[in-house]
Structure formats: C-alpha cells, structure tokens
Amino acid sequence: MAAGSSSPTSSSPLFGNASTTSPRVLLAGSPNSGKSTLFNQLTGMRQRVANYPGVTVDLSEGKSLIDGQWHTVIDLPGTNSLNTGSPDERIAIDCLTAEDNSETITVNVIEAARPNEGLTLAWQMAAFGRPQVVVFNFIDEAEKRGVELDASAIEGALGCPVVLTDSIRGRGIEELRIAISRARVERCFLLPLDYPEAVDHAARGFADKMLTHTGQRPSLALARRALLDARSSCGESEWDFASREAALDDGRKTIWKAGLHPYVLETRLAQKRLKQLRHENILPPQLPAHFHPLDRQFLHPLKGPVIFLAIMALLFQSIYSWAGPAMDGIETLFGWLGGVAGDFLSGTPMLQGLVADGIIGGVGSVVVFLPQIVILYALITILEDVGYLSRAALLSDKLFSWCGMSGRSFVPLLSGFACAIPAIMATRTIDSRSVRHTTALLAPMMSCSARLPVYVIIIGVLIEPRFGAFWAGISLLGCHLIGAVVAMGASWIWQRVQNRKSNPIHNTLLMEIPPLRRPKLSNVWHRVSTRAVDFLKTAGTIILAVSILIWAAATFPQVHELPPGAEATTVEEYQFEQSYLAQTGKAIQPIFDPAGFDWKLTVGVVASLPAREVIVATLGTIYGVADADEEHPGLRQALAADTWTEGPRAGQPVLSLASGLAVIVFFAFCMQCWATVAVLWRELGVRSATYAFFGYTAFAWVAAVAVYQVTAALTGIH
Amino acid sequence: MKNGTQLTIRSLREDHPVYPDLVRLGFLPGESLLLGPRPLWGDPVMVSLRDRWYLLRRSELEAMDMEEIG
Numbered sequence: 030m031a032a033g034s035s036s037p038t039s040s041s042p043l044f045g046n047a048s049t050t051s052p053r054v055l056l057a058g059s060p061n062s063g064k065s066t067l068f069n070q071l072t073g074m075r076q077r078v079a080n081y082p083g084v085t086v087d088l089s090e091g092k093s094l095i096d097g098q099w100h101t102v103i104d105l106p107g108t109n110s111l112n113t114g115s116p117d118e119r120i121a122i123d124c125l126t127a128e129d130n131s132e133t134i135t136v137n138v139i140e141a142a143r144p145n146e147g148l149t150l151a152w153q154m155a156a157f158g159r160p161q162v163v164v165f166n167f168i169d170e171a172e173k174r175g176v177e178l179d180a181s182a183i184e185g186a187l188g189c190p191v192v193l194t195d196s197i198r199g200r201g202i203e204e205l206r207i208a209i210s211r212a213r214v215e216r217c218f219l220l221p222l223d224y225p226e227a228v229d230h231a232a233r234g235f236a237d238k239m240l241t242h243t244g245q246r247p248s249l250a251l252a253r254r255a256l257l258d259a260r261s262s263c264g265e266s267e268w269d270f271a272s273r274e275a276a277l278d279d280g281r282k283t284i285w286k287a288g289l290h291p292y293v294l295e296t297r298l299a300q301k302r303l304k305q306l307r308h309e310n311i312l313p314p315q316l317p318a319h320f321h322p323l324d325r326q327f328l329h330p331l332k333g334p335v336i337f338l339a340i341m342a343l344l345f346q347s348i349y350s351w352a353g354p355a356m357d358g359i360e361t362l363f364g365w366l367g368g369v370a371g372d373f374l375s376g377t378p379m380l381q382g383l384v385a386d387g388i389i390g391g392v393g394s395v396v397v398f399l400p401q402i403v404i405l406y407a408l409i410t411i412l413e414d415v416g417y418l419s420r421a422a423l424l425s426d427k428l429f430s431w432c433g434m435s436g437r438s439f440v441p442l443l444s445g446f447a448c449a450i451p452a453i454m455a456t457r458t459i460d461s462r463s464v465r466h467t468t469a470l471l472a473p474m475m476s477c478s479a480r481l482p483v484y485v486i487i488i489g490v491l492i493e494p495r496f497g498a499f500w501a502g503i504s505l506l507g508c509h510l511i512g513a514v515v516a517m518g519a520s521w522i523w524q525r526v527q528n529r530k531s532n533p534i535h536n537t538l539l540m541e542i543p544p545l546r547r548p549k550l551s552n553v554w555h556r557v558s559t560r561a562v563d564f565l566k567t568a569g570t571i572i573l574a575v576s577i578l579i580w581a582a583a584t585f586p587q588v589h590e591l592p593p594g595a596e597a598t599t600v601e602e603y604q605f606e607q608s609y610l611a612q613t614g615k616a617i618q619p620i621f622d623p624a625g626f627d628w629k630l631t632v633g634v635v636a637s638l639p640a641r642e643v644i645v646a647t648l649g650t651i652y653g654v655a656d657a658d659e660e661h662p663g664l665r666q667a668l669a670a671d672t673w674t675e676g677p678r679a680g681q682p683v684l685s686l687a688s689g690l691a692v693i694v695f696f697a698f699c700m701q702c703w704a705t706v707a708v709l710w711r712e713l714g715v716r717s718a719t720y721a722f723f724g725y726t727a728f729a730w731v732a733a734v735a736v737y738q739v740t741a742a743l744t745g746i747h
Numbered sequence: 748m749k750n751g752t753q754l755t756i757r758s759l760r761e762d763h764p765v766y767p768d769l770v771r772l773g774f775l776p777g778e779s780l781l782l783g784p785r786p787l788w789g790d791p792v793m794v795s796l797r798d799r800w801y802l803l804r805r806s807e808l809e810a811m812d813m814e815e816i817g
Contacts, residue, residue: 112771143798149773259767292770300773318795320783330787423802424792436802460768537765538791539807541772542800666800690800 052208053101054093057125057146057154058138060107061416061543063166065089065136066196068104071205088120094208100134106457107698109541111153113260116465117457119480125154128248134212136162136205137219141171141178141193145307145315148379149299151187154252155221160212161189163219164205168193176313186311188220197549215588222298224253227287231256231280238276256280259292323536323543327420335422340417342406345509346502348401348481353498355400360663363393383580386653393575394649394664395461395568395642398482402564403557405478409447410556418443419540419600426538432517433524435459435538438468442516445475446509447560452713460537465526467520472723473705474519475511476697478560479641483696484508486645487689490669511697513633515732554576564642572646577634579650582610611653624695624733625688625741634695641701685746691737699729752782753816763810772801774811 040173054071056064072091089104105124106117113119116655125135135154139147144165151163165171184191190208191547194201211217232252242244243264247255255263255277264273284291306312326332367389376382412418422436429438437459452472459465476484481687484505588604595603605611614628621631629651637644645664652667671683683690700706700722710718748754756778767803774780774796784793785791790805 088816110771111769114768114771145797146773146799259770292767293775296770296775300775317781318798318800320795324784328784328793331785333784333786361789416805419802423759423791423793424786426802426804427786427788430804433803467798537807538802538804539765539768539772540802542793542802 034544040689051092051099051101052132052134052213053103054095055133056102056104056108056138057121057135057150057615058164059109059140059150062107062138062140062147063196064104064107064138066549067164067166067194067202067205068102070196070199070202071102081696088124091112094426094469095206096214108150108536111152111254112258112295114620115458115460119262120457126157126254127249128251130293132213133162134162134209136164136209138164138166141165141168142174142176142316144171144176144312144321145303148187148303149296151219152299152302155219155297156224156251156253157248157635158218160210160217161219162205162212162217162606163187163189164194164201165191165193166194166196168200169195170544174316174319176316178313179291182311183306186306186309189217200490217556220403222295222302224298225287225294226287227284227289228253228256228294231283231343234283235280237269238279239264242269242272242276252280256284257291258296319544323545324420327417328423333420333424337421340412342503342506344405345506346499347408348502348505350498350502352400352404356397359397359399360393363389363397363687364663367393373541379584382584383577386587387576387580387584387650390653391579391646391650392573395482395572395646396561396565398485398642398645399561399564401481401485402478403561405481406447406557406560407553409444410553411548413444414546414552416543416545419457419542421537423542424538429517430538432521433527434464434468434471434520435518437538438464441468441472441474442513445472445477447581448477448479449702450708453705453708456712466717467523467712469709470717471516471520473700473702473709473721473725474516474698476509476512477641477702479702480508480696482645484693486648486665486668487684487693489665490684491686491689494669508693508697511694515698545575548678567640567642568646574644576646576650579610579632579636580646582613583608583651585609609744621730621733623737624691624730625685625737626691627671627683629671630683630688630692634699637701638658639703641696641702644696681746685741686744687737687740687746690740694736695729695733697729698725698732700725748782748815750782750784753778754782754813755816756780757812757814760810760812763807765807765810769807769810773797779816780811803806 055576056068058064068089068091071093073093087316091102091104093100093102103124105121108114108118108121111122111126111423137147137151137154139151143456147186148163151161155161163183164178165183165454168178178193180191180193192201192205192208193206196202232249232255235255235278236247236249236252239252245267247263251263255261261277281291290297303312307314327336367385370389371381371385374384418440422439424436425439426436429435433686438456440458444455449472451467452475456465456469456472459468488501488504488508492504525734529580583605585608588600588607591603593599610632611628614632616629617635618626618628621634627636629648632651633644633647636647649664652664652671668684669682673679673681673683706722708723756774756776758776759769760773777797781795784796785792791802792805792808794801794803794808
C-alpha cells in the first residue's frame with residue numbers, strides 16, 4: 030500500500046551519507062513511552078532512561094541484528110506531535126521529516142495504557158511515506174489497568190504491523206524485530222490522514238513559491254507541515270523573512286477560506302479517526318487519567334511540600350550518614366596499602382615516597398569519596414525513575430517563577446546535583462530560548478558530585494567533630510543550597526535586565542506529568558556503576574598524573590642537610606619548604622590571600638581547575654609528603670592540625686571557620702570542570718561558554734574573599 | 748476553582764503565547780478538562796485532558812475560555 034506523497038530528494042545531513050549505511054530504524058513517540066528502554070532491548074546498549082520528559086535530548090545510535098541484517102537503531106527525543114515545540118522535540122521532528130534516500134523504518138512507540146494519544150504522531154508521520162511499525166509499550170501496566178488491546182485488529186485498521194511490548198521485562202521484543210523486518214521488506218505503510226483538498230492546494234502553492242525564491246521545492250508533506258505548524262521552520266534559513274511570511278500567510282488564508290483552522294485541523298482529523306476506531310471497538314474506550322494513590326500524598330497542598338523537604342533532607346543526610354562505614358573501610362585499605370608499600374620499598378626512599386605518599390596518598394584520598402558519590406547517584410536515579418521530579422516541578426514552580434525560571438527548570442537543576450553535563454543537556458526540554466539559556470548557564474552552580482569531597486572534608490574538619498553527624502548532614506545540605514540560592518538571584522537580575530530592554534522573557538510551564546512507576550533496579554545499578562567507573566577512571570588517570578606531578582614538585586630539589594640559620598627544625602621540613610611546589614605556591618598565594626588560603630590550599634585550587642576533585646588528591650599528596658616522617662594521619666586530621674607558619678596569621682589554624690567557608694564558597698561557584706565548559710560551548714556557543722568560565726571564576730573569587738573577610742571580622746579569627 | 752472541577756474548553760485565545768503548545772497537545776475547543784491538585788502556594792495546577800495529566804500555570808489556563816460543567 031503506497032502512502033504519503035513525499036518524494037525523496039536528497040540525503041539528509043542529520044544522518045550522514047545514506048547510501049553507505051544499513052537500514053535505519055527511528056524510534057519515535059511521546060515522552061515517557063519507553064523508547065529508550067526499547068532501544069536498550071533492541072541494541073543491547075545502555076542508553077540512559079528515566080521517568081521524566083527530556084531524558085533523551087540527543088540522538089542515540091546503536092546496531093541491532095534484525096532478520097540476519099544489521100540495522101542502525103536511532104533513539105529520538107520524545108515528541109507528541111510533528112508541530113514544533115522545545116529544542117529536543119525539534120531534533121526528533123527534523124529526523125522524522127528529513128527527506129533522504131536511505132531505507133528508513135519508523136517505529137512509533139505508544140504507551141499501551143493510553144493508546145489513543147500517540148497515534149496522532151503516527152498519522153502525521155505517515156504523510157512522509159516511510160514504512161512504519163506501531164508499538165504499544167508497557168503492555169503489562171496497561172493490562173493491570175484493564176486496558177485490552179487486540180494487535181491484529183488494530184493492525185488491520187492502521188495498515189502497518191502492530192506489536193505489543195513491555196520494554197522493561199523484554200516482552201514482545203522478538204515480535205518487534207520480526208515486525209520491523211516485515212515493514213521493511215513488504216513496505217508496510219500506515220494509512221495517512223485524509224487531508225482536505227484545500228490544504229493540499231495551499232501546500233502546493235507554498236511549495237511553488239519556495240521553489241521560486243530558494244530554488245528548492247519541498248515535498249507536499251513538508252509544505253503541509255509548514256502551513257499547519259504555527260512554528261514551522263521550513264525554508265527559514267534560505268528564504269528571506271518577509272516573503273516567506275507572506276507565502277505562509279497566503280497558504281493559511283486559503284485553508285481558512287475553506288472553513289478550516291490550519292493549526293487545529295490535524296488534531297481534529299486524528300481525534301475523528303480515533304473516535305471511529307473506538308466506536309468500532311478496535312481501540313478500547315478512553316480511560317480517565319490515572320491518579321496514583323501516592324500522588325494524593327506527593328501533591329497534597331500541605332503534605333506535598335513536607336514530603337518534598339523530607340526527601341531533599343534525606344538525600345543529603347543519607348549521603349553523609351550511610352557512606353561512613355564504607356569510607357572508613359576504604360581509608361583503612363589505602364592506609365594499609367601505603368604501609369605495605371612503604372615497608373616493601375624502604376630500601377629505595379625516593380620510590381617509597383612516590384608510591385606511598387604520591388600515588389597511594391593522592392589517589393586514595395579521592396577514592397575514599399566513592400561511597401558518597403554512589404549514594405547520591407543512586408538516590409537521584411531512583412527519584413528520576415519513579416517520576417517524582419515532575420511532581421516536584423509542581424511544588425517548586427513558585428520557587429523558580431519569581432526569578433524568571435519555571436518548574437520546568439527544576440528537573441535539569443536537580444539533576445545538576447549529580448552532574449552538570451546531563452543537566453545542561455536536559456534544558457533542551459525548555460521551550461523558551463531565554464529560560465533555557467538561563468537554566469543552562471545556572472546549572473553549573475548546582476553542587477555536583479565532584480564538589481562533594483571538598484565539602485565533606487571541610488565539614489569533617491569544622492563541623493562534625495564539634496556538632497556530630499546530624500549537623501554535618503544539615504551543613505552538607507546547606508552547602509548544596511548555596512549554589513541554588515545564588516543561581517536564583519542571578520536569574521532574577523537577568524530577568525530584570527531583559528525586561529528593561531523591553532525584551533521580556535516568555536516563560537511557560539505547560540508540561541506533561543508522567544505516571545508514577547516503580548524504579549528499575551538494573552537501570553539504577555547501570556547509572557550508578559557507570560558513574561562509579563568514570564570516577565575511578567578519573568582517579569586512575571588525571572588524578573594519578575596530578576598526584577605524581579605534585580609529589581615530584583614537593584620532593585625536588587632534594588636537600589640533604591639543614592643549612593645554618595634555617596628556621597626549619599628538620600631536613601625534611603626544610604626540604605619541603607624549599608620545594609618547587611612550595612616556591613610556586615608561595616608565588617601565587619597572594620592572589621588568594623584575601624580569601625584566607627595558604628599556599629597549599631592555593632596550589633590545590635589552581636591544580637583543580639580541570640576537575641574539582643583534583644584538589645583532594647593534591648592536598649592528600651602535599652600533606653603526605655609534608656608528614657612523610659610521621660604515621661599518615663589522614664587528610665582531615667592533617668588539615669585540622671595545620672597552622673600558618675609565617676606572616677600575621679602565624680600559629681593560627683589554616684582551616685579556620687572563615688577560610689573553610691571561603692573554600693566552600695569558592696568551590697560552589699568556580700567553573701572547575703573542563704567537560705562542563707565544553708558542553709556549554711556546544712549548547713550555547715563559544716561566547717556564552719567563555720563568559721561563563723571567566724564570570725564564574727571571578728565571581729567565586731569575589732564571593733570567597735567577601736565570605737572570608739566578613740566571617741573573620743565577626744569571629745575575630747583569621 | 749476546586750480540585751475535581753470539570754470544565755469544557757469553549758475557545759482558545761490564539762494571541763496567547765502558550766496557544767501553539769496547547770494545540771500541539773490537543774487542548775481544543777469542545778474538550779473536557781478535570782482540575783487536579785494545586786500547591787498551597789504558587790499558581791500551577793494539574794489538569795487532566797483525556798487520559799493524561801498536565802501541569803499549567805493559572806496564566807496559561809487563561810489562554811482557554813472555559814465553562815464549568817454541572
């Protein structure tokens with residue numbers, strides 16, 4: 030059955046050279062319909078999945094062996110319609126409407142419990158003349174709700190293969206492979222919508238004008254989309270604005286004259302057909318939206334905010350409390366390793382120092398934070414999987430709307446507590462360009478897991494010994510809130526500036542709330558283990574290299590005897606004071622002196638510009654070398670015991686309340702992550718990324734100085 | 748309007764910034780909406796359209812001219 034009227038004309042830049050590629054399978058459908066889990070099932074890969082819109086904001090590609098032939102499977106961002114929405118939806122729409130010479134099968138994934146809605150997109154896609162398969166996913170969930178689907182009856186009505194799957198449990202995956210193969214070989218097309226002649230007439234007129242102005246003629250399907258989509262970008266880049274707008278206006282007027290509404294028409298046609306299918310008992314009756322019993326608690330006007338605050342408090346409290354035994358275990362392990370290595374290499378003092386103080390001391394001081402990072406990631410993944418983050422958007426909208434963001438900003442920003450990179454990517458779900466820009470630029474202010482070791486060390490020195498683990502946990506929550514509070518303040522100022530320029534920020538909230546789902550443990554395990562492996566890789570590469578460099582700089586030049594008149598009491602102390610590291614640190618320390626950082630902290634801050642967690646390894650190595658003649662006391666104890674040796678602060682602790690807060694504030698704001706800068710560059714452009722890097726770093730310095738000076742003046746301790 | 752109120756969309760304001768999004772998601776004249784919970788503070792409200800829940804601001808609800816059903 031031939032369908033659609035698109036005539037393939039050129040290869041698409043979205044997919045590369047079509048002629049050399051294997052058949053492609055595009056996974057399309059509404060957000061939360063389970064495309065990414067289906068992708069994982071088909072390809073055996075591990076695409077990130079979560080229960081909120083916008084997890085897939087980029088194209089993911091994998092290979093799947095279908096009927097003896099390799100197919101390229103592409104997981105598209107979720108979209109409800111081919112009408113243009115947020116940037117992530119545009120990516121999906123561009124792929125679905127691209128005209129190319131490739132052999133492409135579209136798999137339209139629909140939530141089985143809500144079978145009616147997703148078909149609108151399937152019918153819109155049918156106009157582009159590609160073989161299709163319709164998948165009703167999460168069939169187990171639908172059956173529990175009493176929704177019964179007859180795949181063969183629906184297939185007869187739609188005209189293309191229909192498969193029932195449960196992507197979480199792997200049900201129906203083999204049937205899906207067979208259906209994809211059948212759709213490709215037998216050229217199975219979905220019956221398209223019956224567009225009135227007035228629409229096609231207007232579309233042909235628009236296509237003619239585009240040919241005249243640009244030399245390119247769009248297919249009838251694309252020209253229709255241009256007229257029926259209020260935000261269409263068809264011909265935008267090659268056509269001058271005024272004549273394109275005039276052509277669109279003319280086309281839409283033709284449709285209006287026929288008594289049709291161009292923007293509403295397709296949805297009306299789709300609804301009419303759905304009604305007919307329900308009337309013929311091919312589709313089940315439409316159930317009212319399911320309201321989960323837990324939603325009565327999560328969204329309750331009083332209980333909801335209490336639960337929200339309790340979850341946030343539990344999140345940070347558990348990071349501090351639950352990780353303790355595992356951290357102690359790792360610390361003991363590395364202490365033992367250092368001891369064994371030290372004993373084994375006692376005949377070669379230089380090598381002994383390198384292995385025990387440089388490598389084991391430096392890397393061990395970072396690896397010890399692995400349990401906390403694992404707990405943070407696991408808890409955030411569970412919140413994402415359950416679908417709680419979208420509920421939190423309802424509760425947090427007020428928090429964000431006053432400063433020009435919205436509840437939509439909450440999901441990427443909370444993800445930023447795990448890592449800024451997916452958070453910046455997730456801002457693609459935000460329609461408004463300015464709100465998206467603001468949210469992406471502020472996402473690095475959320476305290477990511479790489480900042481955790483820094484906070485934990487400072488809290489471990491200043492708070493925990495005096496006030497206990499409970500207040501240490503509360504302090505950790507406070508550290509994470511600093512960035513969020515300042516981010517909102519910055520957004521408010523930005524909004525005021527934009528409004529003054531008579532360029533008010535258009536900020537909408539409208540978003541779909543996904544159903545609550547039980548978290549999938551394998552997904553939680555996968556995300557947590559991936560992050561843990563990444564963390565260990567960083568520890569084994571960048572941090573190992575920096576540790577060796579820092580050790581070498583702290584060990585050379587070698588001094589073998591104490592010169593007369595030296596202030597140091599031992600050769601080791603004198604050698605450390607004269608090392609290249611000490612000399613460099615002392616040379617640059619004046620920059621950070623107003624923030625109360627001594628030369629060792631300054632070296633740590635500078636060394637951690639590529640990645641924040643490097644400071645811990647740097648300090649671990651420095652204190653390991655400095656205390657080489659003593660039993661290794663652990664970084665926290667070494668920092669707590671360290672005092673200024675010279676200057677007006679001589680004898681005072683290096684890590685006082687003032688300098689400790691200054692370190693926290695500096696790390697809360699400084700852009701010490703090259704990977705984040707690179708993603709900002711890609712998403713927002715080089716100018717924004719450059720401004721962000723220098724702006725954040727300068728702001729961090731100013732804030733650290735201000736916090737130090739004010740706290741020192743209040744406490745009288747510098 | 749309270750949680751549980753049923754409404755019918757009479758018409759849409761085409762000049763409202765959220766209009767294209769409402770149409771894209773199927774908020775059309777003649778459709779019924781059910782108001783869901785809203786937080787104690789702030790103005791977002793959950794709205795059920797056909798078989799899905801959406802989150803809108805009160806200012807976005809103003810893009811629809813609605814009347815209460817019975």
